[in-house]
Amino acid sequence: MATLDLLGNWKRAQYAGDLRAAHADQEVTLMGWVHRRRDLGNIIFIDLRDRGGLVQLVFNKEFAPAAHARAEELRSEYVIAVQGRVSRRQKPNPELPSGEVEVLVSELRILNTAKTPPFVIEEEVNASEETRLHYRYLDLRRSHLQQNIALRHKIFLEIRRTLNELGFYEIETPMLTRSTPEGARDYLVPSRVHHGQFYALPQSPQMFKQLLMIGGLDRYFQLVRCFRDEDLRADRQPEFTQLDLEMSFPTQDAVFGVIEQVMVRACAVAGIDVKAPFRQMDYREAIRRYGIDKPDLRFGMELHEVTEHFRAAGEKLHLQGSVQAFAAPGAAAFSRKQLDELADQAKGLGARGLYTVKVTSEGATSQLEKLLAAASVQNIVAATGATAGDLIVAVSAAEQIPGADAAALIAGQLRLALADRLNLVPKNRWEFLWLTGFPLFEWSLSEKRWVPAQHPFTGIREEDLHKLESAPQEVRSKGYDLVLNGSELGSGSIRIHSQELQARVFELLGLNAEQRRQRFGFFLDALTYGTPPHGGIALGLDRVTALLAGEKSLREVIAFPKTQTAADPLTDAPTEVGEAQLRELHIRVRPPQP
């Protein structure tokens, strides 16, 4: 084991990875980790790594014998400090940003040793995610995570700058609070002082930000941690960061304008040029044209209703509901096997039938010709606008959710899957979209009743108010979503600001007067003391950062993320706690129920 040196009074003026040809002939002091070592006898090369990247160090036995001798002791991930002279390389390394130079070391200080890491600190790691998260501090040394964390910082800073310029105050709201209904389970924190009582960690600061508007603060934002105990789907984290924002006296366009400025500038720091205003689309139009409430507009393949052209075969095919079709460019060449896979996928999504038409320069061919007149097949081709090389994919499905076009929703999923498979999604396009006109309620398949599509503070379109009790499914909200490239970045709304209407909504949700008082009394009271019209939005910043960084997983842009099972392999949280701690909290843990 190497003996260690002290850092002494050495000071560092730049990062190793920042050295360029312009630094040639300068004396520099560098500090960092041994990334790689090549020992050629009289010369030892070390790639030194720090937050700025890598630079090559040269230890020359003739030029600096003492430093060279010490360099023989270096191993991967040792921590060192060096002084030396920057020199132009005879053979530049185009792979490295600092590759035009190297540093001829005159003095080396070994500041710390390191055990051999469980995986090599390289761009490509083949360690499992579990191992990477267990040793996250080593994983974080990899340059792409370093870049993602840096990008995250820059985006957050730019958001703060933008909102400050627009007159917003950043205001913190409590973490130990009571539950806000955002549709997920709460994380609860038992109170020691108040026997048998619990705080909830915020699912969002929704009620607090509305109270800030009642409190006259006019424009609020916060980059805030929120907690939702959900069964984790692929791309969720139990704790996540939102840009939460609220403003008084806003029109919908005013909220959009603020967020557009925020996003344009956030994209700019990621080197992405986008233009405001963003497109807007009504929810029903999105379902009709794309079969989804967060359409990816980077490619076409729009849906077309072709129900009428299937009429002749309606009985034979046991059709129910609509038939929705789209043309998939290039897929006319699909093999039998690929078509079968597509049909299986459609069945898996709940389709009753999947029908295809191959369009080639010789014309259209389809198994449908046995069931439909040639003219009907031609009509389907015309309706979808298919041209030679396209495969028309038509879906039929029976209604699953009242009022929802099941065929459109399934076709929408197939559209996404096929575009991905056919490589039709341009990677460098950035399509922002506002969605509006959402229904206030959505049907809960599990509970078999109408539940609020968003949280219960969402405003209601005045023209639909009279149907609130009589035809709730027809009522549209003042909610909106922001979508980027088919991912929902966040949602918000113009809020309810009248106590009467708010109480009516709670009632509709099945809360009796007593429950309303008990759970939301403080909020309903506040609404009676001169509440300004207000509205806002919350954007998921982990997702924003992941998209702008080109990452698929949120875990790649969070320093210390959790796994799919909401665990942290680094600290081993969650853990059991000792009896004494539980006793103080008046809690007894029951053995797991069979």
Ligand code: ASP
């Ligand atoms: N509180 C909502 C959410 O977290 C957003 C909003 O309505 O502002 O999703």
